[in-house]
Amino acid sequence: MSNEINAGSMADIAFLLLIFFLVTTTIAEDKGVLVRLPPWSEEPPPTLKFKTRNVYSILVNANNDLLVRGEPKELAGLREGVKEFILNPNKRDDYSETPNDAIVSLKNDRGTNYETYLEVYNEVKAAYNELRNEESERQFGKLYEFLERDQKKKVNEAIPMKLSEAEPTSFGEE
Amino acid sequence: MAKFSKKRGKSNPAISTASLPDIIFMLLFFFMVVTVLRDASLKVAVTTPSATELTKLEKKSLVNYLFIGKPTAEFQAVAGTKPRLQLGDKFANLSDIPLFLEKHRVTLPENQRGQVTSSLKVDKQVTMGIVSDVKTALRKAGQLKVNYSAKKRADL
Numbered sequence: 001m002s003n004e005i006n007a008g009s010m011a012d013i014a015f016l017l018l019i020f021f022l023v024t025t026t027i028a029e030d031k032g033v034l035v036r037l038p039p040w041s042e043e044p045p046p047t048l049k050f051k052t053r054n055v056y057s058i059l060v061n062a063n064n065d066l067l068v069r070g071e072p073k074e075l076a077g078l079r080e081g082v083k084e085f086i087l088n089p090n091k092r093d094d095y096s097e098t099p100n101d102a103i104v105s106l107k108n109d110r111g112t113n114y115e116t117y118l119e120v121y122n123e124v125k126a127a128y129n130e131l132r133n134e135e136s137e138r139q140f141g142k143l144y145e146f147l148e149r150d151q152k153k154k155v156n157e158a159i160p161m162k163l164s165e166a167e168p169t170s171f172g173e174e
Numbered sequence: 175m176a177k178f179s180k181k182r183g184k185s186n187p188a189i190s191t192a193s194l195p196d197i198i199f200m201l202l203f204f205f206m207v208v209t210v211l212r213d214a215s216l217k218v219a220v221t222t223p224s225a226t227e228l229t230k231l232e233k234k235s236l237v238n239y240l241f242i243g244k245p246t247a248e249f250q251a252v253a254g255t256k257p258r259l260q261l262g263d264k265f266a267n268l269s270d271i272p273l274f275l276e277k278h279r280v281t282l283p284e285n286q287r288g289q290v291t292s293s294l295k296v297d298k299q300v301t302m303g304i305v306s307d308v309k310t311a312l313r314k315a316g317q318l319k320v321n322y323s324a325k326k327r328a329d330l
Contacts, residue, residue, distance in 0.1 A: 003186060006249075018196045030237065030293055032323040034229040040313035062301075110303035113222040114296050117305075118322055122225040129227055168306050 039164075053094050054101040056085045060120055062111030062172020075119060086159070099131070103162045111172020116145035128161045135159050141153055206221040217253070218243035218260045223298040231321060236289050238278045240271075242304055245296035257300045259308060268307055272315040295323045 039119075059067040066073045068081065086102040088095040096102035104124050108117050129144070136144040136155045144155060220243040231237050241260040245253040249265075259266050261274045279287050292312060296305055312320060 013198055016202050020202055030231045030321075030323060031228040031326065032231070032293060032321040033225050033227055034291075035320045035322060036321055037309060037313050037318045039316070039318060040310070108302050110301060110306060112302040113298070113304060114300045114305055115298035117302055118223050118298075118324060121288055121322075122227050122324075125227040168302055170303070172301075 033118065033125065035121075050103060051097075051101075054096045055103050055105055056082060056096075057105045057107070058120060058124070060106075060108040060112045060116060062109040064113050064116040066120070075116075076125065078120065078123040079127045079130070082124055083131055086127070086131060099159050103164060105164045105166065107166040108168050109172045110168050110170040112168070124163060125161075128159065128163075131159045132156070193204050193259075215263055215264070216241060216243075216260065217245060217249050217265060218258055218297070219246050220297045221294050222295060222323045222325055225322075226327050228312065228324060228326060229321065230295060231291060233289075235282065236286060237291050237293050237321075238275065238290040239293050239295060240274075240308060241295045242300055242308065243295075244299070257297070257304050259304065262325050268311045269312040271308070275312075275317050289319070291319045291321050292317050293321045 009035055061067070066075060066078070066080070073081070082104060085095050085104075086099050088097075106120065106124065108120075112138070132144045132155050135158050136142065136147055139155065139158075140147060140151055144152065147155065189330070218241050220241055242257055244255060244257050245303075253265050259268070259271075261270055266274065275290075276293070279290060280289070294305070294308070309320070312318070
């Protein structure tokens with residue numbers, strides 16, 4: 001009396017389950033521009049005085065036009081502009097005194113396109129990343145991402161990322 | 175009666191398992207057809223912009239997703255055509271954000287609650303107004319680690 005069910009096909013069933021999960025699981029890579037927002041406080045932020053030469057202001061209006069330090073500018077040259085401003089290799093007296101003093105100020109309108117905003121943000125971040133890479137090449141001879149934690153800290157201290165975002169204006173149509 | 179007494183001594187013919195793979199295959203195809211991937215249940219259309227300075231989000235459990243975009247065609251009658259915020263699988267308002275974050279936070283062990291990242295999946299056509307409002311709401315809720323979801327740009 002052998003009333004057992006044939007278990008020979010169990011392996012096939014398991015394989016099929018495996019295939020099923022392989023098919024349904026999407027390894028959705030989520031990548032993006034990582035940002036740390038400033039903490040919220042009810043009081044208006046204290047007005048700090050900075051020298052004009054140390055502030056690199058970028059305004060983006062509702063037509064997605066850029067105004068960099070009072071002059072219209074294209075997105076393409078922004079990265080180079082930010083880098084030159086921070087390092088100030090030619091010791092210009094309208095660029096930052098030291099990389100430590102340099103502040104990039106970003107202000108947009110409520111009508112600004114998100115894509116433009118992110119592109120501008122991306123360019124500024126890229127400028128800082130490139131500077132950090134150059135700095136770490138100079139100090140340690142390798143790229144920033146391969147550094148140890150305390151080495152990274154050193155580079156961060158040499159090129160601190162100071163990006164300030166102002167409250168958006170609301171001139172444009174949303 | 176003679177008909178039924180015909181069976182001889184051995185009374186257990188083995189069940190044929192030859193068709194079992196076919197049945198399982200049918201099940202497999204059924205699930206393959208029916209399974210809807212998570213992204214398809216989006217109620218807003220989101221095409222993320224592209225960027226170069228990307229960071230990969232490593233721990234899936236520490237990420238919550240906020241979608242902003244125009245409602246898709248089938249939901250425009252209910253939700254309008256203006257860009258909307260979607261939390262989880264339904265439309266939401268700014269006031270729903272703290273609760274949404276808290277619901278995600280309580281599912282995590284206590285020592286990881288500070289490492290939560292909010293992934294903002296925002297359509298590239300959206301204007302900054304709603305994005306700024308969401309950012310302010312996140313700041314008020316103490317959720318400061320934010321990731322603007324973007325695709326890798328091919329050029330450069």
